[in-house]
Structure formats: C-alpha cells, structure tokens
Amino acid sequence: MTSKLDSxxxxxxxxxxxxxxxxxxxxxxxxxxxxxxxxxxxxxxAGASAAASLSxxxxxxxxxxFQDSARRAHSIAAQGGINAAxxxxxxxxSTYRLFYDTIKGGDYRSREANVYRLASxxxxxxxxxxxxxVPFAREYGGLxxxxxxxxxxxxxxxxxxxxxxxxxxxxAYSGLQRQVGMGNVKMYxxxxxxxxxxxxxxxxxxxxxxxxxxxxxRHFGHAVLLCTGGYGNVFxxxxxAMGSNVTAAWKAHKKGAMFANPCFTQIxxxxxxxxxxxxxxxxxxxxxxxxxxxxWVPMKKEDALALRENRIKPNDIKEEDxxxxxxxxxxxxxxxxxxxxxxxxxxxxxxxxFGVNKTGEAVYLDFAFNTIRYGKMEATKKNMxxxxxxxxxxxxxxxxxxKYGNLFDMYQQITGVNPYEQPMMIYPAVHxxxxxxxxxxxxxxxxxxxxxxGEANFSDHGANRLGASALMQGLADGYFVIxxxxxxxxxxxxxxxxxxxxxxxxxxxENIVKATIDELMAIKGTKPVDHFHKRLGLIIWNQCGMARxxxxxxxxxxxxxxxxxxxxxxxxxxxxxxxxxxxxEKAGRVADFIELGELMCIDALSRxxxxxxxxxxxxxxxxxxxxxxxxxxxxxxxxxxxxxxNWELHKEELIxxxxxxxxxxxx
Amino acid sequence: xEKNLNLNLKVWRQKNAEDKGGFQEYKLKDISTDMSFLxxxxxxxxxxxxxxxxxxxFDHDCREGICGSCxxxxxxxxxxxxxxxxxxxxxxxxxxxxxxxxVEPWRASAFPVIKDLVVNRSAFxxxxxxxxxxSVNIGNAQDANSILxxxxxxxxxxxxxxxxxxGACVAACKNASAMLFVSAKVSQxxxxxxxxxxxxxxxxxxxxxxxxxGFGACTNTGACSAECPKEISLTHIxxxxxxxxxxxxxxxxx
Numbered sequence: 001m002t003s004k005l006d007s008x009x010x011x012x013x014x015x016x017x018x019x020x021x022x023x024x025x026x027x028x029x030x031x032x033x034x035x036x037x038x039x040x041x042x043x044x045x046a047g048a049s050a051a052a053s054l055s056x057x058x059x060x061x062x063x064x065x066f067q068d069s070a071r072r073a074h075s076i077a078a079q080g081g082i083n084a085a086x087x088x089x090x091x092x093x094s095t096y097r098l099f100y101d102t103i104k105g106g107d108y109r110s111r112e113a114n115v116y117r118l119a120s121x122x123x124x125x126x127x128x129x130x131x132x133x134v135p136f137a138r139e140y141g142g143l144x145x146x147x148x149x150x151x152x153x154x155x156x157x158x159x160x161x162x163x164x165x166x167x168x169x170x171x172a173y174s175g176l177q178r179q180v181g182m183g184n185v186k187m188y189x190x191x192x193x194x195x196x197x198x199x200x201x202x203x204x205x206x207x208x209x210x211x212x213x214x215x216x217x218r219h220f221g222h223a224v225l226l227c228t229g230g231y232g233n234v235f236x237x238x239x240x241a242m243g244s245n246v247t248a249a250w251k252a253h254k255k256g257a258m259f260a261n262p263c264f265t266q267i268x269x270x271x272x273x274x275x276x277x278x279x280x281x282x283x284x285x286x287x288x289x290x291x292x293x294x295x296w297v298p299m300k301k302e303d304a305l306a307l308r309e310n311r312i313k314p315n316d317i318k319e320e321d322x323x324x325x326x327x328x329x330x331x332x333x334x335x336x337x338x339x340x341x342x343x344x345x346x347x348x349x350x351x352x353x354f355g356v357n358k359t360g361e362a363v364y365l366d367f368a369f370n371t372i373r374y375g376k377m378e379a380t381k382k383n384m385x386x387x388x389x390x391x392x393x394x395x396x397x398x399x400x401x402x403k404y405g406n407l408f409d410m411y412q413q414i415t416g417v418n419p420y421e422q423p424m425m426i427y428p429a430v431h432x433x434x435x436x437x438x439x440x441x442x443x444x445x446x447x448x449x450x451x452x453x454g455e456a457n458f459s460d461h462g463a464n465r466l467g468a469s470a471l472m473q474g475l476a477d478g479y480f481v482i483x484x485x486x487x488x489x490x491x492x493x494x495x496x497x498x499x500x501x502x503x504x505x506x507x508x509x510e511n512i513v514k515a516t517i518d519e520l521m522a523i524k525g526t527k528p529v530d531h532f533h534k535r536l537g538l539i540i541w542n543q544c545g546m547a548r549x550x551x552x553x554x555x556x557x558x559x560x561x562x563x564x565x566x567x568x569x570x571x572x573x574x575x576x577x578x579x580x581x582x583x584x585e586k587a588g589r590v591a592d593f594i595e596l597g598e599l600m601c602i603d604a605l606s607r608x609x610x611x612x613x614x615x616x617x618x619x620x621x622x623x624x625x626x627x628x629x630x631x632x633x634x635x636x637x638x639x640x641x642x643x644x645x646n647w648e649l650h651k652e653e654l655i656x657x658x659x660x661x662x663x664x665x666x667x
Numbered sequence: 668x669e670k671n672l673n674l675n676l677k678v679w680r681q682k683n684a685e686d687k688g689g690f691q692e693y694k695l696k697d698i699s700t701d702m703s704f705l706x707x708x709x710x711x712x713x714x715x716x717x718x719x720x721x722x723x724x725f726d727h728d729c730r731e732g733i734c735g736s737c738x739x740x741x742x743x744x745x746x747x748x749x750x751x752x753x754x755x756x757x758x759x760x761x762x763x764x765x766x767x768x769x770v771e772p773w774r775a776s777a778f779p780v781i782k783d784l785v786v787n788r789s790a791f792x793x794x795x796x797x798x799x800x801x802s803v804n805i806g807n808a809q810d811a812n813s814i815l816x817x818x819x820x821x822x823x824x825x826x827x828x829x830x831x832x833x834g835a836c837v838a839a840c841k842n843a844s845a846m847l848f849v850s851a852k853v854s855q856x857x858x859x860x861x862x863x864x865x866x867x868x869x870x871x872x873x874x875x876x877x878x879x880x881g882f883g884a885c886t887n888t889g890a891c892s893a894e895c896p897k898e899i900s901l902t903h904i905x906x907x908x909x910x911x912x913x914x915x916x917x918x919x920x921x
Contacts, residue, residue: 049805052805053805053806056804056805067728067734067736068726068736068785068787068788068789069735069788069789069791069792069832070792071735071792071832072728072729072734072735072736074728074729074734076729076733076734076735077729077731077733077734086811086812088812124806124808126811127808127809127810127811128803128805128806128808129811130808130811130814130861131801131803131808131809131811131814131861132800132801132803132808132861133800133801133855133856133859133861133862135821135824135825135828135855135859136811136821137821137825138816138817138818138821138822139818140818141815142815142816142817142818143812143815144811144812160825160828161825163733163829165733166733166829166831167825167828170828173795174795174799174800174801175800175805177792177795177796177799177800178796178800178802180792180796181793181796181797187792189789189792212781241728241729241730241734242727242728242729242730243728275701276669276699276701276702278699278701278702278706278709278710279706280703280705280706280709280730281730281731283730283731284731409751410731410732410756413732413752413756413757413758414703414756414758416701416758416760479805479806480806483805483806526717527717528712528713528716528717530709530713572716572717574715574716574719574720574721574722575721579682579683579782580683580724580781580782580785582722582724583716583722
C-alpha cells in the first residue's frame with residue numbers, strides 16, 4: 001500500500017462506522033453554505049440527486065450536462081429495478097444479506113465499509129423516491145411490489161415496469177428542477193466539461209465548452225463532483241447512450257486523479273444480438289426477464305445449424321432436445337446467476353457451435369413455459385375450470401405484457417420478430433463499468449476537492465456488479481452519502497473566497513483546452529471519427545472483452561498505440577470550433593477513449609487472476625470457472641498518470657473482517 | 668427478411684438560429700431494412716464528411732426510445748409513420764425502395780431551431796421548474812409502505828409518468844400546444860396521495876408557465892396523443908382541465 005491512497009475508512013465495527021461518522025463529521029453552518037460553490041458534472045441519478053440534496057442544504061450549485069436537458073442523462077435507460085434491503089417480502093432479506101450478496105457478487109474485490117454503507121442506506125432511497133412521487137409497481141393491496149435479480153435468492157428489487165431508471169431519474173430531475181426554479185441551482189445544459197482546474201494541488205474549478213456556440217467557459221467551485229457515468233462506449237458497441245463518455249473522468253485522471261480497476265467491465269448477458277456493420281449501439285433486454293425467461297440452446301449441433309440457416313424455427317425443437325445450460329450448470333441459482341457467469345456461459349455455448357442466429361452468436365430467452373404457468377394461474381383466479389390452450393396462452397401473455405410490455409415492444413421494433421410468439425434471441429454486450437476514478441470513503445478522489453459519484457467511481461461493485469445495484473448506488477451517493485461527506489472537506493474551506501476565473505491557472509487550463517481543439521481541427525485528414533471509434537471497439541472487445549489472455553492484451557496495447565497515432569494524423573472534422581459541431585465533440589471523446597483503452601489492457605495484463613468480469617483464460621478451474629488469486633491480487637489497482645501515456649500502479653489492499661472470502665459458487 | 672433500399676432524402680438544413688434555412692436533397696443507396704432511421708442518418712453523415720460536406724446536426728442519445736432526445740419530423744409526422752415509436756426505434760423496414768423521405772425539425776415558436784434538425788426544448792424544463800415536483804426534502808421520508816396506493820391509481824400515474832419529454836405532442840399540434848406534456852406531469856401527481864397537498868397550486872403554476880413560454884392553446888384535436896411515442900392518453904388533458912377549473916374556482920390555496 002502506498003501513502004498516496006488513504007481510504008479514510010472510519011474506525012469501529014462495520015455496523016457502526018457510518019452512523020458514528022454521520023454524528024461526528026464536521027458540519028458547515030447555513031450562512032457559510034451560501035458562500036460555498038459546488039460544480040456538479042453530469043445530471044444522471046448521482047448528479048441530479050446530489051444537486052437536489054446539496055442545493056437544498058444551502059450550497060450554491062451549478063450543474064453541467066452535455067444533453068439538451070438534465071432529464072436525458074443515461075440513467076433514464078436503466079430498465080429492471082433498484083435493490084433495497086426492505087425485506088417487504090419476508091423472505092429473509094437484511095442489510096447484512098444485501099451487503100454480503102454485493103461483496104460476493106463483486107467477487108471479493110470491493111471495500112467492505114463502502115458496500116455496507118450502501119446496503120444500509122438502500123431502504124431510505126425507496127422511502128425518498130416514493131415520497132417524491134415515483135410510481136413504483138404495486139400489488140393489489142396497495143403495497144410495493146418486488147422481483148428477483150441475478151446473484152440473489154430474495155426478492156428485493158423495486159421496479160416500475162421495465163422503466164425503473166426513467167422513473168427514478170425523473171424523480172431526481174424534478175427535485176433538481178424545483179431547486180433550479182428557486183434559484184438555488186444554475187443549470188448548464190448542452191455544456192461539456194473539458195478539463196479540471198487545480199491550484200496548488202487542490203481542485204478549484206473546470207473549463208466547459210458551450211456546445212451550442214463552441215465558446216469555452218471558466219467556472220470556479222469550492223468542490224467539483226464528477227457524476228459522469230461509465231466508460232462502456234470505449235467498446236463502440238455497448239448499451240450506453242451514444243454520447244456517454246469518459247472525458248471528464250479522463251481529464252481528471254490526467255490532472256492527477258487515480259483511475260482504479262479500469263479492466264473491470266460488465267458484459268451483460270441479455271442484449272439484442274448484433275445485426276450488421278451499420279449497428280450504432282446495442283439494446284439491453286433487462287435482467288428482470290430472467291425471472292420468467294429460460295435460457296437455452298439446442299442440444300444437437302445439427303439443430304443449431306438448421307436454425308442458423310433458417311430451415312427450422314425454435315418452437316420446432318422438442319423439449320428434450322433443448323439445453324437449458326444455466327439450469328444444468330448452476331442448479332441453485334439457475335437462470336438468475338450473476339451477469340458475468342451468465343455471459344461466459346453463453347459465450348461458451350456459442351463458441352462450441354450451439355449459437356442460434358445467422359452469426360452463430362445468440363442464445364434463446366424463452367417465455368413459453370412461464371406464459372403457460374401464468375395463464376393457468378389466471379384461469380384459477382377467474383374460476384375457469386376447463387380453459388382451452390389458447391385461452392391459457394392469451395391470459396398468460398397478458399400477464400407477461402404487464403410485467404415486461406415495453407421491453408417486448410422494443411424487441412419487436414428492433415428485430416421485427418414477435419417475442420410473444422417466438423423466443424427472444426440474445427447475446428452478451430458491454431453494459432457497465434465497475435472501474436472508475438479511485439475515491440476514498442468520502443467519495444473524494446486523491447485530488448482534494450474533486451469527488452466522483454455513481455458509475456464514475458470504482459468503489460462499490462468490485463469486479464462484477466449485481467443487477468439493480470447501479471441505480472441504488474447512484475442515488476445512495478447523491479442523496480445520502482455526499483451531503484454528509486462533503487462537510488468533512490468544505491468545513492475547512494469556509495475561509496476560501498471564490499477565486500476569480502482570471503487566475504493564471506484558469507487561463508492556462510483554458511489555453512490547453514483550446515490548443516487541443518485547434519490541433520484536432522487542424523488535422524483535416526480523410527477519415528471520420530466513427531472509423532477510429534469502431535476500430536478501437538473491435539480491438540478492446542476481441543482482446544479485453546469476455547475473455548482475455550496475455551498474448552492478446554499485449555497485441556491490443558500495441559494496436560491501440562498505433563491507432564492513436566493514426567487518429568491524430570488522419571481524422572477529419574468538418575466545420576469549425578465556433579459552432580455546434582457534433583463531430584468535434586465525438587473526436588474529443590474518442591481521443592480520450594483511445595488512451596483509456598490502452599490503460600484497460602495494461603490493467604488486465606497486470607491482473608494475473610480471473611475475478612468477476614475479468615476473465616483471464618490462463619486462470620480458470622477445470623470446469624471453466626473464474627479462478628481468483630487472493631494471495632497476490634486482493635487489491636484495488638489504482639493507476640497514476642504520467643505525461644506521454646505512462647502509468648504507475650498503486651495498490652489499495654482490501655481487508656475482509658466481516659466476510660469469509662471463498663470461491664464464489666452459484667451451483 | 669433483410670432487404671436493401673435506395674432512397675431520396677429531403678432534409679431541412681439551417682446553419683443557425685438566424686439562418687433562414689431550406690431543404691437539401693440527398694440520394695442514398697443500399698440502405699439495409701435492418702437499420703434504424705438514425706443509423707441511416709449516420710450513413711448519410713459519414714458520406715457527407717468523406718465528401719467534404721457538412722454533416723446534418725440532429726439530437727439523439729440513448730437510441731432505445733427512452734431519453735426523448737431524438738426529434739425528427741418525418742414525412743409530415745413527428746417520429747415518422749409508426750404508432751408509439753420514437754425516431755431512434757423506427758427502422759428502415761417501414762419504408763419502401765425508391766421512396767422520398769422528407770425530414771424537418773420540430774416546428775413551434777417555443778422550440779426555436781438551433782441548427783438543422785436540432786431545436787431548443789428548454790421551455791419544458793422551465794415548466795417542470797414551475798411546479799412539476801412534490802416539495803419533499805431529502806433525508807427523512809416515512810417508510811415507503813406506509814403510503815398505500817391502489818394499484819389502478821399507481822398504474823395510471825405510471826402511464827402518465829412514462830412521458831419522455833420529446834416534444835412530439837407540440838410538433839404534432841396545429842396550435843403548438845404543450846397540453847399533453849403538462850397534463851402528463853400534472854396527472855402523475857394528481858393520481859398519487861403524495862401529490863395532493865400541492866395539487867391546486869401545481870396545476871395553476873404549470874399552466875401559467877406553459878402560456879408564458881408561448882405554447883398555443885388546446886382545441887381538442889388529439890393529434891398530440893395520436894403521435895405520442897409513449898401513447899400518453901388524452902384523458903390526462905381532461906383531468907388537468909378539471910383540476911385547473913377546480914383550483915381556479917376554489918377560494919383557498921391559490
């Protein structure tokens with residue numbers, strides 16, 4: 001462990017760390033709060049909830065987002081749900097169990113203290129959201145409804161059809177807009193952060209670009225919160241929005257903030273498969289579908305071949321000729337194993353020649369069995385003694401429609417196939433990134449005054465995130481953690497007057513941003529930005545995706561370096577920098593993704609073990625399961641940047657005092 | 668099954684808010700029917716860039732029909748020919764070989780054009796700031812299950828809350844009215860116990876702000892709901908009108 005990494009985890013036993021901290025953390029008095037300014041970058045769940053909470057406390061807040069409205073941040077697209085240890089279902093849930101499931105799901109690569117805090121505030125999140133008018137799904141008695149997600153054996157997931165992220169984000173957004181209306185928050189939509197401004201090693205502001213006019217702006221803040229999401233778009237094809245990017249985090253990294261566990265990326269098992277070269281993004285089919293969908297491929301290779309050539313339909317394959325491989329390999333968790341396990345199992349079957357669509361890279365997610373089960377339940381409820389098969393199917397489909405209607409519609413829109421009649425075809429795709437900026441218990445990076453919240457930080461999900469935990473973490477960080485922890489820092493900043501933005505540090509930062517933009521515009525090459533982004537995506541997907549090995553990673557590093565050189569000599573950006581220019585925006589983001597791609601491969605290469613989403617082919621059990629190495633790699637890999645794309649590794653040792661670490665098993 | 672199409676496009680080009688703007692024609696070959704409408708635009712833009720032209724600016728982000736960014740007026744209809752679908756979820760299999768497709772931005776004085784197909788919809792955010800929230804402070808809410816909500820009310824509230832704020836309702840309306848958008852938010856809270864304390868003030872404030880932003884009046888044509896990609900129902904407008912009248916007539920809490 002190096003002295004540069006102090007996780008600042010409070011003393012005391014696990015259950016009391018956070019409550020003790022809350023009652024002992026220094027406070028800022030209301031009149032001082034009015035003169036303290038906080039800049040929040042990003043308006044997703046973490047950013048919007050932090051902005052609403054902090055402005056309500058009395059701080060002066062500015063929020064920046066690149067979209068045209070705060071409501072469009074990509075949290076909006078989260079589908080399945082949000083976890084909370086309410087134990088409303090009386091099925092044995094508790095704060096400890098949510099904590100335990102999260103640590104185990106993360107394959108023992110996350111911090112105990114952070115995860116326990118997350119689990120313990122989870123219940124408050126649901127209370128807060130309901131109070132602010134979020135219309136969660138309910139039972140007929142008027143109580144909240146729950147469902148299951150992967151990696152757990154309880155029903156602790158709260159949801160709003162397949163649009164939970166939308167409803168939670170709009171809840172946080174309305175809280176944010178309320179503060180905007182009261183003048184406590186100033187909103188900067190269509191603005192993108194271009195760099196952070198440090199003065200004497202302390203973060204004091206940002207440079208932002210107004211995306212409508214191209215004008216560069218300087219903003220001072222006593223603290224800067226990066227709530228900018230993950231970096232899944234490094235793969236080009238992912239379930240992220242087109243604009244999701246790593247730029248804010250990466251610029252902070254290049255200014256000294258350490259980047260932790262960049263190789264921990266989540267490949268989600270249930271996405272609509274790639275259909276052709278024109279594809280611009282991949283669409284998730286929520287994990288909640290695995291509550292009622294059974295995953296299978298044909299038992300016989302000749303059937304798989306016939307399906308690929310469109311000679312037979314999936315429903316032609318008899319029950320005994322189907323391989324429900326998750327139920328076969330993992331009887332205890334079945335179709336609800338964690339995402340990393342489900343994704344690898346799908347890849348294994350497809351690599352072995354059992355894939356079912358024209359590319360051979362797809363498996364079935366089949367609702368027929370549970371449609372009939374639900375149909376029979378409805379028949380019983382309605383006192384129908386001799387329902388016909390057709391009636392059963394119709395009633396069953398109505399139940400399925402109520403639970404997942406929007407997802408089924410989306411599937412049909414994209415593929416042109418009706419999933420009520422035929423099983424869905426799915427394949428794993430990049431979805432979430434567990435890695436991110438290194439933060440301490442206060443969510444502060446190693447740069448004083450610079451924080452990272454939500455997916456942008458690394459702290460809670462270890463090497464694999466469980467389903468329905470991203471929304472939980474985003475709102476926990478913004479609503480319940482940062483309002484306390486920021487006081488630990490700002491209570492010492494009350495004497496700091498707002499620094500005028502004509503300070504040389506602001507001027508220098510703006511000049512560097514401008515020089516980079518000028519350099520990009522001056523290349524005037526021949527190839528559009530997407531050309532490089534697609535090539536980068538293929539390199540990372542093939543060598544640093546679901547399976548990795550030393551040889552491939554070394555090749556990927558040199559390929560990425562070569563791509564970087566090519567990008568900076570032959571990218572073509574039309575138009576000018578003084579207007580709305582989406583190609584210029586993309587170019588800046590892709591330039592950062594290319595540098596990050598190299599670091600991801602370096603990190604993956606240095607971690608000589610398999611854990612969670614990081615699967616090194618050299619390290620697996622005889623049954624092909626991930627083989628962790630707790631003796632040598634039970635640490636957070638935090639990378640420090642040095643000029644010219646060089647990095648130094650710092651290790652934060654992970655200490656487990658409350659959980660016995662074990663080989664993860666879902667069998 | 669997948670086919671390839673040849674298309675003629677007529678796209679609105681406008682350099683900035685001051686520019687007068689006009690249609691430009693483009694020809695595209697071999698567009699796969701599996702492509703989304705925006706992927707077809709990606710192909711066109713890539714072609715324009717390589718040929719030294721200026722790509723067409725358009726808003727888009729999630730490309731899965733939920734963020735509400737995309738906003739193209741296609742062949743005279745917001746989000747194109749299909750019912751209940753955003754532009755990003757519209758696929759080229761909905762078009763025919765040789766077809767001419769006309770693409771314009773949303774047209775409404777409250778949504779000024781920024782560039783090409785990109786418009787400024789920040790008026791919607793300001794309407795929400797005027798009252799589209801429940802005034803609850805963060806930190807100490809009561810247990811979530813202490814508020815019982817009948818499932819039908821919760822479901823109806825959710826159906827209203829499903830609005831993605833894209834602005835298609837305004838673009839579809841001959842008066843450029845924002846009634847469907849505003850009523851969806853008013854309804855979401857009117858149907859829930861949490862929304863009751865501010866129910867009257869909310870509807871008064873939001874409607875007043877809607878008028879201030881320059882949106883037109885509602886004449887019950889119903890184009891908004893017919894073109895809404897989330898199929899938000901006209902009944903929300905009826906509910907809002909009732910609430911507005913009640914609030915106007917009641918003496919207390921205005």
